[in-house]
Structures are given as structure tokens and as C-alpha cells.
Amino acid sequence: MSGSLWLKPPTTSPPLPSPPRPLRQEPPPAPVGHRTPGTASASVSGAPSAAPPATAADPLDELALRLDAFVAAAVHPDEIAALLEADGMTDDHIRLAYGRNDSFALAEDLYARGERRHPEPPRPEPRAPGRLAGLGGCLLRGLVFALPGLAHLLAGPLLAGAPGPYGLPSGTLPLLAGAVTGWVWNQALSHRAHTWLGLGDRAAAARALLTGAPAGALAGTAVAVAAARDGELPAALFAAGQSLYLAAATVLLVLGRERALLAALSPLLGALPALRWDLPDPLRVALPAVSLTAACLVAARTLRPGAARGAAGRGGPPLAASVPYGLFGLGSGVLVLHAGLGDSLAAGTGAVIALTLSMGPAEWLLHRFRGGSLARLRTLTTARAFRRAVTGTLLGCLGGYLTALLALTVAATLLWPGTPWPTPDRLLTLLLIGTVLWLGLLLQAFGAVLGAATVCLLAAAAQTLQPAAGPLAAGGAAAVLAVLSHVLLVRPTAHRA
Template sequence: MSGSLWLKPTTGQDTLPALPRPRPSWAAADPIDELTHRLEEVIAAAVHPDEIAAILESDGMTDDHIRLTYGRQDSFALAEDLYARVERRFPEPPGPPADPSHTGLTGCLLRGLVFALPGLAYVIGAPFLAGPPGALGLPAGTVPLLAGAVTGWVWNQALAHRAYSWLGLGDRRAAARTLLSGAPAGALAGAVVAVAAAGPGEWGAATFAAGQALYLAAATVLLVLDREKALLGALLPLVAGAPVAFWTDPPLAPRTALLLASLVAAVALALHALLPAGPRAEAGRTAPRLAASLPYGLFGLGTGGLVLYAAIGDVLAEGAGAPVAAPTAVALTLSMGPAEWLLYRFRGESLAGLRATTSARAFRRATATTLVLCLTAYLAVLLLLAVAGTLLWPGAPALGGLRLVSLLLIGTVLWAALLLQSFGAVLSAAVVCGAAAGAQTVALATGAGDPRLAGAAASGAAAVVLTVLGCVLLGRATAHRV
């Protein structure tokens, strides 16, 4: 039987179309009418039914759900019905529309600062990390520090995503409960892994790594709840003590006191931030899926591993006796503030290009140009930070040759990965970054060739893949839906 199942056939050529009769007062509401009312503004602004179909699919509507609930074959059929029910409206504001994702440069720089300042703890806590070379010929304490840090990054990235998901649903209580239970668990996991990875004579480093795990948990709480200024205040003891520890050799007691002061302050501020209950969400709201946070944990593993290997590259180049001489890693961490701001700039410029271009090809070209410009700006900032760090860091290896190439390649990988993550392609970014970090791990563990050269090759391949993915995925207009 051909034809649509939803059209009633006429009985003859002279049959007039039936007039729609009003729905009786006792009849149930039409679900399509309700959906139309809920999405009216979005439908009115759509220029094609496919835009509406993309919105329906992003909201999790499957074809089975659409057939059972709305009586349409799939999302495209339902989108065409919705498109026909609402008159087109394309209001133009008097000025450039505000970018809802916009944030100020000052806020991004503050976040970059609080990302980098914890590195001062390595300067103050250097005696905890002293000793003979450890595993794989690395400086003493490197392995437990790496193990604890990577564990914390993986756990806290996933935890932050889950808490942000609750906040996006308007349920601050659930976000606070998530952080209150997840942050201590992450701190414990990081400490246990660090202790397990410690070798003979590395118990000082294991203790330091346990404190690092606790700090990462507290910092995650404060950053998720937008308490960057409070976190900056907790880091002031490190800021005050690092210059003294850098140029002199104070006893162990004041060093320990400075470290504990910042750690206790961060934990206390995190607990205080969790106290306000906030509004209760609607009853019966579906909780975010746990599996949805897993790619973010893998993303933390990959990107964190790349930054750590940048630090290892500095240590290997300098031949330092402790894992503190890492100006490249400091530059990468500080650059995360400008990187975040440039991500917002990319989104804003892409939305402007979406309004200005008249063809898909022109939009792809405009998006690729914007991506290259933002990436170039980020690499320029990263280079300036690396030059400043090299000049200010006594005994730092020269910034040239393989070290410079590796820095720029890792910077490209990190910014391109963050860009893809911000547009929802977190799994692709996590896989590529994880593969690059894994290749460097294999090269370091096996001792096959120069690990710095292997790292540069892995980062170069990842940079090419992520840049191409960014141009392809973000060249689609549907990727920029606000």
C-alpha cells in the first residue's frame, strides 16, 4: 500500500477536504502542540527543517520515541511538521548579538594563574623530592608524583563534568553532593596510587604527592563553583614563600608550614563553598549518566600526560636532580588562561561568520580561517611565556631546536583538543591525546631512542589530526548551535 498513512484518502473527485473540528474539552492535549509551544522560538528562527531535526536529536529523541509519542516516522518528518506549524521570524537586534559563551579576559587570566601557581609548591617542597635517580633514570620522586597527578586529573576531570551537568540542570544541591562525595574519593585514590608507585627512598615524594592529591580535590570544588578568587587567596602562602625558597635554602620546618598553610586553606574554602544549599531541583529529574563523564576523565589523562611529558623533557634536557626544573610545563599551564579566552573568541567569531556567510562552503572557509588565527595567537602567547620562563629560570635549557618544536606542537595539541571538547567532541580529542601520551610512555619505558624525539613525533601527528578534525567538524553550521 503506497502513500502516507497519515492522509485520509478521498472518496471521489468532488469530495471537499474535511474542515478541522475543534478538539473537545475532554480530549488529551496534542503532544505535537505542546512540543511546538516549547520550541516555538527555535522553530521560528530555523531556516530549514533539518535544523529542527538536529535539535530534536540532540535532545535525545529517538525514532522509536517519536513514532510512539508524536505519530511521525522519524525526526525529519516531525521536524517538517513543526516547521510548517510556526511562522518564520528572524528578529535582528540593533547591534551585534551578545555571545552567551563570552567571558572576560581578566577572568580567563585569573584561571590560568590559579592553574599555574600550585607549581610553586615544587620549589618550596624540593627537599621532599631530593634523592638518587629513580625509575627509568628520572629524578627522585618523579614516578610517584606523576602517578598521583595523573590519577587526580583523570578523576577530577570526570567529577567536574558530572558536577557541571547537575549545575546545568539547575540542581546545585546535587552538584554539591557530587563534589562532597567525589572529591575526597579522588584525593584518596591519588594518594594511594602515589604511595604504591613510590620506590625505596621516595617516601618524602609520596607524602608530597598525597598532599598534592588533596589539593587537586579542593581546587576542583572551588573551580567548579566559580571560586577562583578564593583559590587564589589559598595560594598566597606559596606565592610569598617561593621566592625565598628559590634563592635561599630555608629549613624544612618553614617550608612544610607554607605548604600546609595553602593546603589547609584550600580544603577549608572548598568545604565552606559546599555549605550553601542552593535551590532544590524539580522532583523526579533524571540524573546525568555516569558514562557521559568518562570521556572527560580520559581527556584529562591525555592532556595531563602531555603536559607532564613536557616537564620531563625539560628535566632530561637539563639533567636536573629533582623534578622541579620545568619552565615549559609552567608556560603551558599559564597559557591555559589565554587559551580559554581564545576559545570564546573562536565561538564568537564563528557565530558572526554564521550570520554573515551565505553558503556552506563560505562558512567552512571562514571557520577554518578563524581557527588558524586563534591557534596562531595562542602559540604566540605560549612562546612569549616560554621565553620569559627560560630567562627567569636559573639553569633552564635553551629554548631552541627540539625543545621549541615540541613546545609548539604540544601547544597545538592542547588548544585544538580543548576546542573540540568545548564543542562536544570530547571523545575524539581524548582518543587522540591519549594516543600521543601513550606513545611517549612507551618510548620512555622501553628506552627506544630519544624520548624527546619520540614525543615530538607523537605530538606532531596528534596536532595534524586534531587540526583537521577541528576544521571538518566545526565547519558544519549545526556544530555552532547555541
Template structure:
């Protein structure tokens, strides 16, 4: 033989050199007559999808969406399940994230001005309490609350629960492209919810015998909530803003002049009538669209959203109620915190979109599951921090400029921020379909706050800080864990 079959590292061309190193075994090659590996064929067919995945679970979801079950995978590919096959495909195909052709369009980029307009629409109805103050007069009830407080809060909470579920059902129809069905759901559900809210307020008035004016106000409030829900679902914020103009004018007049009760009631009825008429016209226009056949969303799917509405409504109302119990029988002392929370919904909505935009960017840039979790957790922390800054600013300004309001001390401010964390992360989880988790945590917090408040062992501000602070920590941990998975953002 003239030389070695292969050269060992360190040898020269004659084969002389190191003899203590084992020869490198060449990689075996598949004979030309052998059948191709079906996994190789699958990897080649799904190469782009596999290369862009940041976790094997993404590949498993794609395999299952193609209709392959575990029995077919065992027969065809010799693997136990879609997850086992996905892990092998993930190892065989290297990571590669090609940039899309053309400019990248971020679907979650929205206008901050539009979000602030929606927050203004949410806050302006609060002026109706100032315009309709003549309906809320009378001696305190048996619990020392201002006249009409119980029926007003009961009616508002009932409307909040009903309209959260109704809005979800309407949005579900819109997601299927069924504007006619969404309009039909609102046309039936909004009046039914208004009647239910009015009945709840009337039933709660038995606690306060001298609350006729408050019950009438609560009835108008119930019908306004139904009309506003219909307009907001179809994106008619400007129409709703126009409907609120009489109330805004009435509140502005009250600064320098107190009009007679008849004029004030007329302004309230004018705004209510405008909102109802605009909502009816909007629904009639969409009811005229062609009908499409197909399965619709299940009614039971909207129940978690009603639970979330109950949780958020109760926690926000406790903010106002706690101030009334501590600082006196004048309902206006509770306004700064409630107004701050309402106005903060504008920045909150914009930051929710901002989080989804940054999460999508992280999904495009991350090459590992840990890297994606770090990106989403950082986005969650920064967006939540910006929202808390906005909420603290609004709460402090409201406490300074609002007459006869409670002082914004450290305990009250931290309690308000803790409630803000619960609301913002709850809305974020709701956007990703984890609304049941957010609703359960919120309801448990509301029940605990109710029990402690009735016991009277702590001040309302301390109760809010303790309960909402604990709920905020729980939701923050759940949000980081759930939204740190790439599959949650598909």
C-alpha cells in the same frame, strides 16, 4: 479572431514580428477547488526558521525535534524522510536573515582578565615544589630520575584523570540547574579521588625505595587537586588564590632566605588546609539548596573526559620528564616548558571563547554552507595562531629567566608549539562535545611517545616534535571538518 492570445517577445501590439520564438507558457495555477499543498502549509508555518537556515540539515533537525518520524512524513507530505522534506523546504523558501530586535548580546564574550586570573591559579601551585624541595631530596632512582619523580608523576596523572571526569559530572549537574546534586557529586568524588591518587603515588614509590618525602608531598597534592576542583567548578577562583597565599609567601622568602624545613612544611600544610576548608564550606552551602527531582547525567558520559585528561596529562608530563632525562637529575630544568604551558591556559581559554563568538557571528552572516565553513576555518586559524604566539613568548621568556634551564632551540620550541596545538584544539573539540575524538588521538600520541622514548633512538625534544606534530595535524583537520558544519554550533 482579432489578435493573438499572447504576445511573443519582439512582437508589437498587432502580433506581427518574430515567428521563430516559442510562446511563453504561463505558470499553471492551482484550481480554487483543489486542496492546499501540505508542504506549502508547512513552509508557511516554519517560514522564519527555514529562511534562517544555512543548510537543509538544520531544517531536518527542526522537523525531527517536532516529533515527526519518517512514516508520518511519507503519509502527510509524500517524501521519503525528514532530509528529503528538508531539502525541498530549503529550495522553496528563500534565504532571509532578519536582525534581532534590540542590541545583539554575544553570550561568548568574556573578560581576558578573568581568564588570566584562572591561569595564575593554575600556575601558582607549582611554587609548592620549590617550597617543598626538602621533601624531594635523595639519590637518583634506578632510572636516573630525581628522587620521588615516579610517585609524584603517577599521583599527578591519576589526579588529572579523576578530576577531569569529576568536573565534567559536576558541570553536567550544573547545566541541569542542580547545584545541590553537583555539590553532592563533588563532596563524594573529591575525597575518593584524593585517596586514589595517594594510593597510586604510594604504589609507585616501590620503584624508588627512598621516596617517603615525595609520597607525603604526593598525598598533599592529591587532596589539593580535589579541593581545587570543587572550588573551580563553583567559580571560586579568588578563594583558591587566597588559599595559595602561604605558598606564594614561602616562595618569595626563598629568594633571599632559606627557612627551616619545619617552616616550609608548615606553609604547605597551611595552604592545603585552607583549600580543603574553603572547598568544604562551598559544598556545604550548596548542599543546603532545595532538591529537585528528575533524571541525572549518566556516569558513563564522563568517561571520555577522563580519557582526555589521561591524554593531556601524559603529554604534558612527558614534556617535563623528557627534559629531566636529557639535561640531568635536577627537576628544576623541566620547569620552563611546564610553566609556559600552564600560564598559556589563560590566553587559551579566552581564545576558545573568542572562537565561539566568531563562529556565532559567522552563523548569523553566512548564507551558504561553504561560506560558513570558510568563516569557522578562518576563526580557527586566527585564534590558534594567537595562542601559539602567546605560548612561544612564554616559553622563550621562561627559558631566558629560569636558572640552569635547557636552551630554547628550534626543535624544542617547535615541539612545544606542536603540543600547544594538540592541547588547544583538544580543548576546543571537548567544548563542542567531540571529546572522545580528542582523547583517542591524544592517548595514541602518548603511547607512541612512550614507546619511542623507551627505545632511546631519538632525543626527547625530537620525539615530542614528531609525535605531537603529527597529532596536531590530525586534530587540526578533524577540527576544521567537524566545526565547519552549522549543526555543530546549535
């Protein structure tokens, strides 16, 4: 798994007006025999005559008119205050231009003036172009998440050696340590970059990636080297390349260059014959090296706007806001590793492949849930009807994801050589872990990432301390996340952009 599935709600807001300027009023026509003030003539009294003062329009009326659509759809004045502050309106400007103390007072006035209404439901879009493109894009992301696994297939014989710690094959520990470090770092980094993209500053997002991606690659390499033991130097070198790839993949996925990443990974398709036949060692080294080089070059080319432009003048989103996303990456990554390790590495291979490929359908179903919920928010008129509709949509999307995960597990077991059929206990654990991942991603998409991260970390810690408690830990985490998701998402305010 590489990159990020961090999703952000679409945000559209009307532009705010600039500070109002005094209206220029044309002087009234002077009567016959009368001259305008400022000329050499004077009035009868000897004082210069003056035109009556003009009355300017109330700037608050103009602002209310421009924000009418947003104010009408707002459910609380704080939404309007957030829009005003996000556009850079300071309290000084508000006092000068609108005669209110701050953004909250101005928002309350706008909210009181506006009429509550929702926009009409949008017309259905053409089925073929929009929906197929969305599904195709998500499936493409799932494919690029899974293709790097072919590099591990190629490098497997090169990393063989004496068993490592905890009875794992040689080189497993540095590879896992580097991968988990990359997942944690890049999940937090992708959130920060997506925040900049949400603010409409793509160059700032590129600058964040330009600084954070190399740092993440160095961190993953350092952790992998520190975890390596005697005789595991080849594994540490492979882990360094893995960390570099995760950094490049994060850049390309965040900036929407999935097709470029897929092209960079295409040399790894040469590993498919290794499923049946042995390949020469130079070819096993060359194919991953070519893909890694191509991914890094494409990422560097994509980041050129960030390198060409200087630092932004405004402060970015706080760094602390990205920490929960990294913690969620840690918890979910450890759960996936447990699904792959378990009591048999051969049996775990199919589980990891299925979970990785399922991230494509998972992302598409997340978008489907959001779109369906917004449609019901516009059409339903009672809170009870909305709760029932959202509950049904949530169950349907979760069921669709688990069905896709089960189908991918069967396909991976049939196609990957040497993979035994999963036992009922192992299959149940896999489906529970899939439930935890999908519900965690759903909560993350709606801003409740801290709760999702906490539950995933507790489940991962329980499974690490007591591997036999895998189904119990995953089942408990799935139940808690299901309750949290239902409590949060049946509220109409949770679906407001």
C-alpha cells in the same frame, strides 16, 4: 595543572507550556423568559435545555507560538524533539495533549509550521566591562593553575634523596603517578558536574562534587603510595596533599570560585624568596600546608548546598559519558609530563610553567572562537562564506595561542633560575604539544571529545615507548586534530547550541 577547562555551549530555550486545561466557557445569555439548564424549569419538550458546546483552541497552535523563536532557528526537527524531551514531555502527555504519537512526530509538525529565519545579530557589547572581565577571568584561571608549582619549589629540598627508578630524582615517580591520577579523575568529574550545571541544577552539581572529589583524592593518594619505593615516604605524603588540593581546586573552579582559590593560594607567594635564598625547613612545610588547608576549607564551604539537600529525584547524566573526558585528561597530562621531563629537567621546568600558564589564554581564545563562529552563523548567507570565515577564525585563534605560549616560554626561561634556553627541537616539540592541547580542548568543547582523547592517548603512548620520537608523535597528533577540527567546525550545524 589543576581543575578543568571543560567548556559547554550556552543553552537557552523558551519554557514549554504546561498541559493545556479545558477552556472555561461562559454560557450564552438566555432569552427572556428562558431559564438556564439545571433549574427547576424545563423546556417545552420536557427535557432540560443545554448550551451549545464551546470549541477550544488547538493546543498545538499555542505550543508553536511559544516555541516560535526556537523552531524558526532550528535546522532539523530533531533539535525540537530534543528540547521537548529535555523539558520532560513524555509520549503519553504528547498523545493526550497534542494528539501526536511521540516527540518526533510533534517536532516534525512544529518544524513544518514554523518559518525558517535567524535572529538579527546582537548589538556589540561595551568593550571594557564584558571583554576585559572575560579575559581577566581566564587569565586568573591560568594563574591558579600555575601557583601550585611554588609548592613543589618549596618541597624540593625536603624530597631530595637517592635517584629513583628510570634515573629520575627521588620521589618523582609517586608525585607523577598521583598527579596523573588526579587529572584523569577530576577531568571526568568536572564534566559530570558541568552537565548538571547545564541542566540548571547547581545543588546536584555540588552533590556530584561532594561525592567525587574525596574519592579522587583517595585514589590519587593510593596510587602515589603504591608507586613509592623505599625512602620515598616524604614524597608519598606530599603526593597525598597534592591529590587533596587537586580535588579542592576542581570543586572551586567548576563552581566559579576562582578568586577564592587564588586567595587560598596566596601563602605560596612566600616561596618566591626561595628562588634566590634558602628557607628554613619549617617555613617550607608551613606555607604549602596553610594553602592546602585554606583551599579545602573554602571547597567544603562551597559544597554546603550539596550536603544540605537530599538526593535528586531524577537520574543524572550517564557515568559513561564522562569517561572520554578522563581519557583526554590522561593523554594531555602525559604529553605535558613529557614536555617537562625530556632530556633535561632544568630545561623542562620552563616548558611546564609556560604550558600551565598558557591555559588561561587558551580558554579565552576558545570562547573567542565560539563567539566569532556564532556571529558569522547569523550574518553570512552561504555555506562557502561560512567555511572560509570559520577557517580564518580557527587559524587566528590557534596562532594567538601559540604566540602566547612562546612568549610565556621566554618569560619563564628568563625568570626561573637555572633554566637554559630551549633548543630548537625542544621548542618545536613544545609548540606542537601546545597545538595538540588547544585543538583537543576545542574538539572537547564541541562534543568531539572521543576523537581528541584517542589522538592524545596514541601520541602519549608513542612518546612514552619511544621518547626520541617526541616531535614526530606530537606533530602527527597536531596534524590529525587540525584535520578533525576543520572537518567538524566548518559545518554550520556544529555551532548550534
